[in-house]
Amino acid sequence: MERTAAEDALEAFEASIPVLLSHVRRGLGSSISAVSDPLREQADACLDGLAESARVEAMLAALKVHLSRGYADKATAMAPPPASPQEHTAQEMAVVAEVACVLTVSERSASALLAQSRELTTTLPRTLAALQDGSISWQHARFMVDETTSLDPAGAAALEAHFLTPVMVDPEKLGAARSCPAGELVPSRFPAKARTWRERHHPVSIEKRHSKGILDRRVEYAPDRDGMAWLSAYLPADTAAGIWDRITTAARALQGPDEGRTLTQLRADTVAAWLLESTGTGSTTGAGNGGISTVGTTTATTGGGVPSPKAQVLVTVPVFALMGLTDEPATLDGYGPIPPSMARRLIADGADSFHRVLTDPRDGAPLEIGRTSYRIPTAMRQWLRLRDGKCPFPGCNNHSLDNEADHLLAWHKGGTTGITNLGQPCPKHHKLRHTTAWKPTQATKNKPPGWTSPTGRHYQSEQQNWEPPHWPHQVFTPADQLE
Structure with a gap:
């Protein structure tokens, strides 16, 4: 009888337990060799045990994926064929409810687990294999599912291949994209990397997706506990980045030996002062919320009369995108890929504190700047x-x-x-x-x-994923240049 993927996952999990227990025993001092520094050996064993426990947790998560998918398949097979869409929905609800109860989680969490398990076992085999051998965590796997949701099977497979099968490449080789293995990133950093890659390789132009997304801009208000509330805004990336930088710059200017507020509190107070005390001329003064007194100026405007924000933000633009020959994304420092039209507007409309950085047409990397003095320019x-x-x-x-x-x-x-x-x-x-x-x-x-x-x-430190730019058909290619 052919072995199943779930059986392979179980066998790998069982094999990892003795290794983990060995590290634990050494870390607790119950099984150490006669060495000159037993305390150092125990400390090393504790770290080794932590690393092994992370692998075991990932393997256990893979088992949970297989079990969740297995139960869903078997429950569907045992149920009679649904006579209507409503009956089919009811059967799915019953499966979700059962999983929620056995795991003591909400039905929303159970539904998410079942959906993630379905994607991992059907369309993301590399991700499940990496989870199964402990090279990525469950958080990595969840983010991979999220980032591949709107991609076709080929796009999802390409994203998996880029982050889960690292390839050593010659950095001087033309066209060599630098890979960034997901397992070397803390889970919270992986979505930003995956989103950047997804934006560059999405089958739908970022210009089209941005045009659709900009229609959804909004401000939201949500009451919270203890007499507090959340105020958030969904804005174009350049506007949001510029606002954040102006807020941070103004807040830092207020810091000093006699200022008791933290930078986070100063940001919040600055925003409140600007919004509640604005004179409508771009200047804001006042002493509310702790005596804030700030002045800001903006001169350039974007479509719809929204000010083009003043900020110390780097905008990295492929040279051909700046020329309008390609529609590949530019990169906004601290955010990620943006439409090239947004980058061209930031550079052209007088937003002079957005610093333009052109990338090398051969490999996508910017040029190095050097200086021999101690002072760093x-x-x-x-x-x-x-x-x-x-x-x-x-x-x-x-x-x-x-x-x-x-x-x-x-x-x-x-x-x-x-x-x-x-x-x-x-x-x-x-x-x-x-x-x-x-x-x-x-x-x-x-x-x-x-x-x-x-x-x-x-x-290792996290590395940038520079990629070679797209070469427009109407100009020569790197290969043409070399011939």
């Missing part, structure tokens, strides 16, 4: 933002504009002020580097520094 700091995208510490999501450029090899020890000797950690991880045994490793022109922990373990 603004241009080089902007290049670091391009290379790293955020704080380079693994899992950190800080896109802050005041991340601190740092010499990997100290200047007084012979380190140079060049891209390959610079990182841009956030204040928290800059402090970690200089006050603990955590140390950054060597960077390259296109790769941010990794990190080595006090225990000697090495952790």
